[in-house]
Amino acid sequence: MRRHLLCSLVFICPLFAQDTVAPSAGETAGPARGVDYGDYNVIQQWETGYRYALIGGDVGKYRSDVNYRNGIRLFSSSLSVNSRDGHGKYFDEIVLTTQGLGGDPYESVMLRVQKNRLYRYDMTWRLNDYYNTGIANSGGLHQANLQQRWQDHDLVLFPQSRFKFRAGYSRNKEDGAALSTINLFDFQRGDIFTFNSDVKREFNSYRVGADIDAYGFRLTFLHTWEYFKEDTPYSLLQPTAGLNPTDPSTLNTFNRSSPIHGSTPSWLVTLSTEHKYFALNGRFTNSAGKNGFLQQETASGTGLSGSVTRIITTGGDARRPVTTGDLNLSFFPTSRLTITNNTSFDNRRMVGNSVFQQVDLLTFDVVTYNFEYLGLRRIINSTDAHFRASKKIDFFAGYRYSNREIKSIQSTVDPTTPFANVLTAQTDVVHAGVAGVNVIFNSALRLHLEGEVGRNDNPFYPVSDANYHTINTRLQYRKRNVTAAAGYRQNYNNNSITLTSYSSHTRNYFGNFSWAARNWASLDAGYSYLHNDSLGGLQFFAGAPRAQLTTGTSVYVSNIHAANLGIRLALKRADIYAGYNITRDVGDGRPALQPLGTTDALLYDVQTFPLSFQTPLVRLTIPFTAKLKWNAGFQYYGYHEDFGLFSGPQNYHAATGYTSLLWAF
Amino acid sequence: MKIPWTSALLWVSLLAPSSLISQTAPAVASGYVGSNTCRTCHPDVWANFYRNPHYKSVASGKEPPAKTGCEGCHGPGAGHVAAGGGPTTIPHAFSLMKPEEIVDDCLQCHVKDVSKANIRRSAHTDANVVCSNCHSIHKSQAPKYLLASAQQRDLCYQCHATVRAQFEMPVKHRVNEGSVQCTDCHNPHGTFAATWRTGQRPRLVTQTSNNEEPCIKCHQDKRGPFVFEHAAVRVDGCETCHMPHGSMNSKLLKRPVTFTVCLECHNGQGNFGRQADGVLLQSAAHNMLDPRFQNCTNCHVRIHGSNADQNFLR
Numbered sequence: 001m002r003r004h005l006l007c008s009l010v011f012i013c014p015l016f017a018q019d020t021v022a023p024s025a026g027e028t029a030g031p032a033r034g035v036d037y038g039d040y041n042v043i044q045q046w047e048t049g050y051r052y053a054l055i056g057g058d059v060g061k062y063r064s065d066v067n068y069r070n071g072i073r074l075f076s077s078s079l080s081v082n083s084r085d086g087h088g089k090y091f092d093e094i095v096l097t098t099q100g101l102g103g104d105p106y107e108s109v110m111l112r113v114q115k116n117r118l119y120r121y122d123m124t125w126r127l128n129d130y131y132n133t134g135i136a137n138s139g140g141l142h143q144a145n146l147q148q149r150w151q152d153h154d155l156v157l158f159p160q161s162r163f164k165f166r167a168g169y170s171r172n173k174e175d176g177a178a179l180s181t182i183n184l185f186d187f188q189r190g191d192i193f194t195f196n197s198d199v200k201r202e203f204n205s206y207r208v209g210a211d212i213d214a215y216g217f218r219l220t221f222l223h224t225w226e227y228f229k230e231d232t233p234y235s236l237l238q239p240t241a242g243l244n245p246t247d248p249s250t251l252n253t254f255n256r257s258s259p260i261h262g263s264t265p266s267w268l269v270t271l272s273t274e275h276k277y278f279a280l281n282g283r284f285t286n287s288a289g290k291n292g293f294l295q296q297e298t299a300s301g302t303g304l305s306g307s308v309t310r311i312i313t314t315g316g317d318a319r320r321p322v323t324t325g326d327l328n329l330s331f332f333p334t335s336r337l338t339i340t341n342n343t344s345f346d347n348r349r350m351v352g353n354s355v356f357q358q359v360d361l362l363t364f365d366v367v368t369y370n371f372e373y374l375g376l377r378r379i380i381n382s383t384d385a386h387f388r389a390s391k392k393i394d395f396f397a398g399y400r401y402s403n404r405e406i407k408s409i410q411s412t413v414d415p416t417t418p419f420a421n422v423l424t425a426q427t428d429v430v431h432a433g434v435a436g437v438n439v440i441f442n443s444a445l446r447l448h449l450e451g452e453v454g455r456n457d458n459p460f461y462p463v464s465d466a467n468y469h470t471i472n473t474r475l476q477y478r479k480r481n482v483t484a485a486a487g488y489r490q491n492y493n494n495n496s497i498t499l500t501s502y503s504s505h506t507r508n509y510f511g512n513f514s515w516a517a518r519n520w521a522s523l524d525a526g527y528s529y530l531h532n533d534s535l536g537g538l539q540f541f542a543g544a545p546r547a548q549l550t551t552g553t554s555v556y557v558s559n560i561h562a563a564n565l566g567i568r569l570a571l572k573r574a575d576i577y578a579g580y581n582i583t584r585d586v587g588d589g590r591p592a593l594q595p596l597g598t599t600d601a602l603l604y605d606v607q608t609f610p611l612s613f614q615t616p617l618v619r620l621t622i623p624f625t626a627k628l629k630w631n632a633g634f635q636y637y638g639y640h641e642d643f644g645l646f647s648g649p650q651n652y653h654a655a656t657g658y659t660s661l662l663w664a665f
Numbered sequence: 666m667k668i669p670w671t672s673a674l675l676w677v678s679l680l681a682p683s684s685l686i687s688q689t690a691p692a693v694a695s696g697y698v699g700s701n702t703c704r705t706c707h708p709d710v711w712a713n714f715y716r717n718p719h720y721k722s723v724a725s726g727k728e729p730p731a732k733t734g735c736e737g738c739h740g741p742g743a744g745h746v747a748a749g750g751g752p753t754t755i756p757h758a759f760s761l762m763k764p765e766e767i768v769d770d771c772l773q774c775h776v777k778d779v780s781k782a783n784i785r786r787s788a789h790t791d792a793n794v795v796c797s798n799c800h801s802i803h804k805s806q807a808p809k810y811l812l813a814s815a816q817q818r819d820l821c822y823q824c825h826a827t828v829r830a831q832f833e834m835p836v837k838h839r840v841n842e843g844s845v846q847c848t849d850c851h852n853p854h855g856t857f858a859a860t861w862r863t864g865q866r867p868r869l870v871t872q873t874s875n876n877e878e879p880c881i882k883c884h885q886d887k888r889g890p891f892v893f894e895h896a897a898v899r900v901d902g903c904e905t906c907h908m909p910h911g912s913m914n915s916k917l918l919k920r921p922v923t924f925t926v927c928l929e930c931h932n933g934q935g936n937f938g939r940q941a942d943g944v945l946l947q948s949a950a951h952n953m954l955d956p957r958f959q960n961c962t963n964c965h966v967r968i969h970g971s972n973a974d975q976n977f978l979r
Contacts (some may be wrong), residue, residue, distance in 0.1 A: 020842050041716070064915075065835045078808065082716045086724020093716075095808045099843045106844035112809060116721045128844050136915035137923050138960050150883065160721060172885055183964040183978055192963050203885040207874070211777075218777035224874050228885055244957055256979075260972065262890075266875040274776045281782040283857060287875035289890050293972045297979070314973040320890030324876045326857040330785045338765070340786040344858040346876065350899065352892030354972055370975065374894050374939070380858045384786045391763060396791045402863035406900065408939040412975045426941045430863040438793045448792045454864040460900045461930045461937050461944060465864050474792075474824065489827060502929070510826035528830035538925075539932040539946060540953050547952035554925050560913065562830035581833050585913050602953065609921035611913060613835040639835055645921055 020068070021617045021635035022658040023047050023076035023099060035665055039088060043080040047631070049073065049660025051104070057639075057652030060133035060143075065613075066637050067105040067131055068656050074101040075660055091115045105129035120159045125151045130176075135646050138181065141194050141243075146176035164211040166222065172203040180234065181243075184251060185303030185310070191242025191249040195256075197234045203227070209268070216275070222268040228291070230260045239301075251301040258314075262291035266322075279330040289320040309361040316370075318352035336388040344380040349373070368412060371421070375407035384434075392440045396450075402430040406460065428458035436472075444479040448472075459495055462502045462536060466495035481516035504534035520570040530560040542599045550599055555607045557588040575621035582614040593643050610642040621662075629662040696741030700734030703742060706750060707735075710803050718811065719802065738770060738802070759802075764793040771796045780854055787855025788868045794824070799853065821847045828910055837911030850879040850909065861902035878902055880909070891970030895977065896939050897930065898969055924953065927961045 024047060034043045052070045055062050076099050083092040093114050100107040107127040114120035127149045134142035150172050157165040178197045183190045209222030236254035266287030273280050293316065300309040324346035331339045354370040384398035407425045436450025452470045459466040474487035491506040512526035536554040541547035566579040587610030594601040617635035624630060634657040641649040700723060704711040714720050722733040736742055740756025748754040752761055757770055768790060775781055784790055799813055799820050806815035814820040818840050822829040831837065838845045847853075852871040859867050860876045871879050880903045881888040887898070897905045906926050907917045914921045920929075930937070933946030951958040962968050967977040 080716065080808065083724075084715050086715060086720055092724070097808055106839050106842040108843060110809070116724050126844060128839065132916070134915070136921065137918070138963050139956075141960075141963060142966075148883070160725065172883065174886075180966055181963045182966070192957060201886050213777065220779055222874060228888070230886060243963075244955075258973075264875065268874050270779050270782065272777055272779075272782055274772060279776070279785065283779075283782070285875050289875075289888075291890055291972070295973050295979070312973075312979075314979075316892060316972065318890040318892045318972060322860075322875055322877075324860060328783060328786070328857075335765075338785055342783075342786065342858065346860045348860070348899070350890050350894050352890065352972070354892040356973060370892060372893055372975070374896055374899060376900065378860070378863065380863070382786075382858070384791075386765075386791060388763070388765060394793070398786075400864070404863050406896075406939070408896070410939065410975065424940045426936075428863070432864045436791060446793075450791070452864075452866070456863065459937070461897060461905065462932065462935065463905065463929055464901055465862065465866075468864070470866075476824075483823070485824070485826070487826070508827045510830070512826050526826050526829070528827050530827060530830060536929040537932055537934060538928045539934065540928055541947065541949050541951055542953040544952075544954060547949065547954075549949075550953075554929050556920055556925065558913065560830070560834075562833060564829070564833065583830065583834050583913075597954070599954065602959075606920070606922045606925055609913060611835075613833075613913075615833075 021633040024631045045664035046077045047075045047662040051658040053656040055654045058650040061650040062652040063131040071103040120156045122154045144178040148174040162213040166209040168207040170205040174201040191247045193251040195236045200231045217273045220270040224266045226264040228262045253300045256297040258295035260293040264289040282327040285324045287322045292317045311359045313357045316354035320350045322348040338386045347377045349375045371411040373409040378404045397435040400432045430456045448474045468493040483514040486511040502536040507531040524566040528562045532558045560585045577619040580616045584612040614638045632659045696743035697730035698742045703735040764795040767795045783855030831911035834911035887969040893971045
């Protein structure tokens with residue numbers, strides 16, 4: 001038994017991804033675990049200790065990417081209580097796992113409690129400490145320091161019977177401090193001002209449903225009520241000058257409240273059955289999302305034409321009713337052939353009214369009635385066939401037809417004018433085919449090869465899939481203690497427009513290797529090369545002293561080499577894991593940026609973004625007793641941009657580590 | 666007194682424990698020997714089987730032999746017992762079965778789960794990645810779903826090495842950190858057609874209960890509905906601008922700077938966009954050589970959708 005468990009662990013070990021240094025992934029304090037209490041068996045494992053982080057360089061970027069900090073943590077814990085005969089009084093199983101509790105930026109708890117035939121309850125709780133400097137997208141003006149917490153509760157009554165009752169509740173709450181910006185006092189030439197926001201967002205979802213098994217069919221109903229509200233207040237702490245140094249505008253006071261309260265009641269109905277020669281399943285959903293909002297903004301300061309005091313009030317509602325239907329029919333005419341036809345329909349209409357009222361106390365008064373409609377209707381039919389020619393080879397192919405209609409009305413003027421409510425409609429049709437083959441050369445070696453070709457006659461955007469193809473191939477060798485795989489993926493898209501032709505090419509190569517050399521030694525290594533290049537036409541206004549319409553080309557080249565290596569040694573007195581990860585984008589090979597000032601330099605400088613990110617780690621585990629282990633680990637994070645695209649490189653390096661005790665029985 | 670043998674049989678069957686009836690009585694006729702027989706030679710499997718979700722069928726005591734215990738999945742064991750063991754004598758030895766046979770076997774019970782409705786046409790089934798490739802019934806290290814690896818991500822990374830590389834980039838969803846799971850966004854058992862984009866892809870991307878992109882399960886503030894929708898988000902999905910797994914660029918964007926993300930579509934050309942006459946060209950008042958116009962979202966702060974402004978300014 002011990003040997004069997006040990007072998008299982010060794011088999012699993014080489015497959016570990018290099019995650020964070022703690023908790024001590026996969027570590028257990030001896031194979032003979034579990035204590036019997038009455039009719040229950042209990043297994044527990046707790047790992048607690050101290051984590052530290054020494055950070056150098058751009059701390060903000062480190063917090064955006066990694067965010068581990070100092071402190072005592074319950075790195076991980078797990079508890080399993082199982083009834084040994086499946087007839088517990090109140091429950092037959094409890095499974096509880098936690099990770100990172102006590103201050104890690106990523107904390108989670110998962111709980112399952114169930115009693116056979118009577119109920120099953122699942123709960124997950126997660127916390128994410130989100131920090132973002134926002135340097136790249138907003139020059140640091142959208143910095144955010146937020147905390148997001150999710151929880152999901154699902155209860156099933158009579159889970160093994162023909163009639164199941166389901167109920168659930170989910171909650172998603174986000175709060176914290178953030179910065180935002182606004183363009184004020186002149187829509188075209190106005191300056192940009194920074195202000196604070198106290199983020200408060202909350203989402204609650206309640207659901208009730210049932211499954212009924214009758215006459216070989218299962219019918220499922222689920223009714224969901226979802227509620228979202230955002231009550232983030234925005235304010236200015238002190239008078240501020242705008243971000244444009246040549247613009248004399250100032251903002252003296254600013255306040256905004258913009259509560260949004262919405263609800264989305266929805267229905268889900270599914271029907272399924274499976275028989276010897278055919279299977280059927282269908283789904284119907286209907287939802288009616290609605291948001292009501294009221295926004296009031298007061299700003300005073302100095303604009304280009306003198307002092308301004310402005311009050312803006314906006315109110316209205318937005319609605320999104322969605323109806324979808326899907327029907328799958330599968331046929332099994334012979335044991336070698338499966339044919340599946342799927343028909344999907346979805347219709348969504350987004351419609352909203354907004355009254356925008358702007359009052360400038362010294363100059364003018366504007367009232368605008370806004371109305372917008374966006375309607376999407378899609379019909380998709382696809383047929384897939386899978387034929388098993390022999391035990392060694394099988395083929396599959398599929399064809400999909402999609403027809404999508406997009407209707408749009410945009411009206412941002414007084415509706416009494418004749419320009420309001422002009423409907424635009426367009427349709428695009430996609431024909432896409434997929435085909436592939438699986439070959440089993442022998443018990444160890446197998447090949448998967450597939451490709452897809454698609455044509456869209458009227459893509460919605462220049463970067464949408466229009467004339468595309470993909471190739472995906474994978475060769476795998478797996479025998480006893482060795483697993484090796486290599487593969488290639490390709491995704492090419494070409495979308496012709498009059499300015500130029502947008503094209504993107506993605507080519508991915510990978511190889512990985514896992515070897516459990518001995519029951520105490522294993523190795524895991526992998527390499528991926530991800531190439532991406534794209535070319536698109538740009539048209540914008542630029543120039544000095546006056547901006548002129550300018551045509552240019554957007555080129556982006558990324559060549560990423562990613563490698564990982566992990567070695568695990570399970571020695572008599574210690575377990576050692578050492579790993580190394582590096583992700584390096586070499587860009588297009590250029591050594592430096594051009595000095596800014598011209599349009600050509602501006603476009604040239606953003607064509608590539610070479611950088612490297614590496615994370616070596618080492619972890620040591622020493623068993624004190626069969627149930628108690630001491631762990632220590634060190635992980636280094638190094639982020640290095642070859643040249644600073646955003647007013648200077650955001651480079652950082654961090655030495656993180658931990659020490660912990662793991663107790664299990 | 667002479668008791669007719671049929672009456673004796675009736676009395677025995679009435680007095681016998683129900684579990685004995687279910688495991689033994691029909692076995693004689695149909696080749697089922699009951700889990701207790703299997704346990705004799707496979708004590709290691711049986712020792713921890715009470716922790717297995719499939720133990721419910723044993724604990725129930727009411728299931729027919731073909732749907733309970735070892736033989737519920739592996740088929741009647743009489744032949745295996747008579748032969749003195751060996752995998753080839755097990756009617757359903759999963760290590761020897763063809764992929765489609767494994768799917769058929771598991772679906773006998775699991776077919777009616779909504780989440781598995783599309784397994785017959787899923788990309789995984791097409792690639793011969795079937796139940797036993799990801800689930801280990803007897804050697805699972807995971808507390809839920811009998812996964813073959815202790816961590817779900819390790820299981821997926823075995824085949825999706827390039828995705829692993831994406832999650833090891835500096836900007837990524839926190840999968841390796843344990844905060845996000847692959848199944849938060851994907852359904853490995855197959856999905857209905859996605860309600861964004863129109864090609865064969867994305868495949869295996871799960872949807873919310875009312876058929877929206879999985880991104881909005883966490884990013885609720887981007888969900889709307891908005892009076893002014895950024896149509897790109899609703900028509901082609903979040904991945905129009907973002908790389909959902911990981912990126913070398915901030916905010917999981919496809920480009921290192923914002924203005925190229927925006928201007929690649931907003932060039933006024935072709936018959937693209939809502940009005941089918943080109944996606945709106947930027948304002949003539951925006952001089953792109955002025956750094957303040959290079960960060961588009963500094964002014965267009967509500968880029969995912971706004972209730973107050975058609976240009977997403979507030």
